[in-house]
Amino acid sequence: MIGESMYQELILEHYKHPQGRGLREPYDAEVHHVNPTCGDEITLRVKVGDSGKIEDVSYDGQGCSISQAAASVLYELTTGSTVEETLSVVDEFTRLMQGRGQVEADEEVLGDAVAFAGVAKFPARVKCALLSWMAYKDAVVRSAR
Amino acid sequence: MIGESMYQELILEHYKHPQGRGLREPYDAEVHHVNPTCGDEITLRVKVGDSGKIEDVSYDGQGCSISQAAASVLYELTTGSTVEETLSVVDEFTRLMQGRGQVEADEEVLGDAVAFAGVAKFPARVKCALLSWMAYKDAVVRSAR
Amino acid sequence: MTSAGFDVDRIRKDFPFLSRELPGGRPLVYLDSGNSSQKPAQVIETMREHLALHYGNVGRAMHVLGSESTEAYEGARDKVAAFVGAPSRDEVIFTKNASEALNLVAHAFGPHLWRGAEGDPRFALGPGDEIVISEMEHHSNIVPWQLLAQRTGATLKWFGVTDEGRLDLSGDVITERTKIVSIAHQSNVLGTVNPVAEVLRLARAAGALVMLDASQSVPHHPVNVAELGVDFVAFTGHKMVGPSGIGVLWGRRELLEAMPPFLGGGEMIEAVWMDHSTYAPVPHKFEAGTPPIVEAIGLGAAVDYLTEIGMDAIEAHERSLTAYALDALREVPGLRLIGPDSLDLRGGTLSFTLEGIHPHDVGQILDDSFGVAVRVGHHCARPLHLRFGIPATTRASFYLYNTTGEIDALVRGLHHVQKVFA
Amino acid sequence: MTSAGFDVDRIRKDFPFLSRELPGGRPLVYLDSGNSSQKPAQVIETMREHLALHYGNVGRAMHVLGSESTEAYEGARDKVAAFVGAPSRDEVIFTKNASEALNLVAHAFGPHLWRGAEGDPRFALGPGDEIVISEMEHHSNIVPWQLLAQRTGATLKWFGVTDEGRLDLSGDVITERTKIVSIAHQSNVLGTVNPVAEVLRLARAAGALVMLDASQSVPHHPVNVAELGVDFVAFTGHKMVGPSGIGVLWGRRELLEAMPPFLGGGEMIEAVWMDHSTYAPVPHKFEAGTPPIVEAIGLGAAVDYLTEIGMDAIEAHERSLTAYALDALREVPGLRLIGPDSLDLRGGTLSFTLEGIHPHDVGQILDDSFGVAVRVGHHCARPLHLRFGIPATTRASFYLYNTTGEIDALVRGLHHVQKVFA
């Protein structure tokens, strides 16, 4: 990449000190997602509270620093928010990632997750960043059933 | 074509005043050849004398000026020569035509037929020029059976 | 100037080939764009610069050059999608030419699809099933379907062509057994623009899919695939001021997803084991191996170029050239036009015979003596020529860089040809 | 300078991409030629000039531009044929890439051939018949054969790979039922050069045909197809300093003639009627539609460029780079080389893992901080990575323009990567 490093300090921070990592009880739904092209995988659980707020997102998996850090940031951004709020964050993050570097990130919505903007230019890495987020979306849908 | 016209005076001369045109008796073999890509066709007969010399080549057909003129030149170059001599002329003519303009014509062998040198650069026209010559080769082979 | 804002003299400055002089100082008059078009400096320079400074393989590379190439390649897909009004960029598949696009769709049909659970019945084809094309097709829209019929035992049928050079839709060519109808949007010989809506209606009534060979329409008219309402559209870069080596298949996403893959290899997979594979989502499912990267980027530049001038303006310019040429050719004695002789539903492609003179000779003398480049032969549409009982025609085809002066040169040339062979 | 007459500094001047500077004045270190190579000015300029001044469609046109294009296009075929020692120029078929070449041959096999009288028994394939590949193949030499097995019901089998990264020829993989064996000449991951003669012996004993995926050998070694003695060879332009959009299939003439056509369309026919067609002689039988004209011409220029430098000299240069790199990488702690660790029967492609650090991160940091371009992932050889129990590797691959200084940069970069993730 020119000019702007994909490895923002923040991403390395999350990679080295992942937030919320580990699988915990209780949970409403558990999913297992794999990126077949690069072998990255994640197991992810969500617990939704009675108030409709995300009480916990717990996860475990393996992969590159981008996929690991993305899961950590996901944990921070979702826990404590309503399901609806988190899904709009997921949508915005997905839009950013699939924008091939042409899309302006909405910092208001994304918070720390804007650090991943540089990833969008590398189609091969987009999937790394999205792995946990797609797993999260899937888990939330299942938890509502 | 640049520099050197395909339509040498000689070719036009042969086209307008074809030599030996028309089907005649007697003959040892008759063949009918078609160029399926452009629809040109020719019927050609050969008569070989006891001395092994070509006594007559007679032909009829339709096609562009190149194919018509080539048949006329063929008639002139073959009649009166031995089968062997004519086949080496056919070989040289074929070599020239298939040389994609890279091959130097042997005037000693080809005589008037060098006028066709310019045709060799046009793959689509090479078949026009060769139609009667291939028919002749075929007929000679058959006449020997 | 033929329409507001369209300045052919300015356009001609963009095309380096026009700076060539033939021996004797003659200009080069290129009336063979239906065969392949010339390229503007904008396209050539885009390709040169990419090859020199930004080249890397796409998709799989994670470095500066790889990401620059990927961005430019996928950006070209966006441009092409917008150019033909594709509902989604993922419906645009890059092939090497229009022929590959047509073959790709033909290969989606077959009996082997009955085996797997994944087989979609719309692509199941066997004995008794029918494929429908027309008598005015280019060989590239005939032979793939002949080969499909041979592979599967299905029957190949076709619409005829009227004496005026129009599609003859009478008779019950399309039946309940018809699975696919594939016809030209515009004939590369007659210039005829076919009535897509009518063909579509007949096909839909029979439950058949419809493919359009738009090789001769996309370069010359505004084309919107969504408005056309067909299922597949094929076209080719080299005829639309783009480079060789690049073609396009547009297809409805849902159908592309239902189709089996065609070419197998790198980039078209999701995951590979020795005994089976899963495939990437469209469009990549149909782009096996390293694609024509720089060629797609060149096509993107071509689309930019055409868009900037405006397809409406290009169409209008060609229309006025065609009107001029129809008038001028009518004055040549012994000239027989093959195809519609009015401006109604036709493009700028004029094929004709000259009495008593073989087209090969016409074309060669025009080139030799006047530097006028036309195409002669059957133009890869032999059945159409058989239909008209002629082995070959001479064809003049126009594009945005042509002028009425060049049509005058053609007519002068034809008179000379008649003198040479008189 | 690594061998007499080979001057890498002079060569580097031919490659415009080396003039690029990354932010901070860092040079660009390109170690990803196994993925795709860079292009010298000679190739780029040949293409530019042809596009600008000499472009026309090939074969069918009879005018100045058409004949110049045809001459250049067919001239490129002569060059390629000479470059790989093809007994006849007509045995060289231009495709869009190596993947198409491999698919083309795979599509020659099938049960449909039993129907027609023209079917050659060597290409008849059905249930019980076997296709043999290997575990070290690129996806482009796996998926086409998987698809063929699915279409026909034939069985796909494969040679394993030893821990050292060599083809494991033990066991009776090839049997009397084997119809085709297709393996890589050189692995795109391991660098291993496979023992062609031995594979050929086994295949011939079983009466099977042999195809070589030479995508990674033709660019880097002198290759003579006649001496190799195999039946088919595929390679690709973009890996041998040529453009994208062009690949090559070489095949024995007699086999090419016996094969059914693959893609149908213009230029591959002799004559077309609505209900059947006859086909052109090889090579045109397999070149449907407008071919990648300018791309073939660019490949011709690439072949000229490589020939002038000399394939022996290029091979020697890469060999010395490989020796240097093997030594240097041995010094990096936690680095595990996947593939032969001696110079014996191997090319300049080095794949490895770094303990505890994902290759994606290795590649990206190398690029980010050092401008060192390597490839990371499974390099389109996922089964090979599964074989070694790893999801991905980092791969450095060398070409004629690389230097030992660039290998030093790689090693410095790897040390830095280890620091970042420590």
Ligand SMILES: Cc1ncc(COP(=O)(O)O)c(C=O)c1O
């Ligand atoms: C060994 C091998 N085979 C086949 C291919 C496919 O070549 P292409 O992408 O040009 O189709 C490659 C390169 O990608 C390769 O390294």
Ligand SMILES: Cc1ncc(COP(=O)(O)O)c(C=O)c1O
């Ligand atoms: C109507 C039509 N269809 C298909 C084609 C084939 O296009 P390509 O040669 O790019 O495959 C052409 C042009 O040659 C054409 O005019």
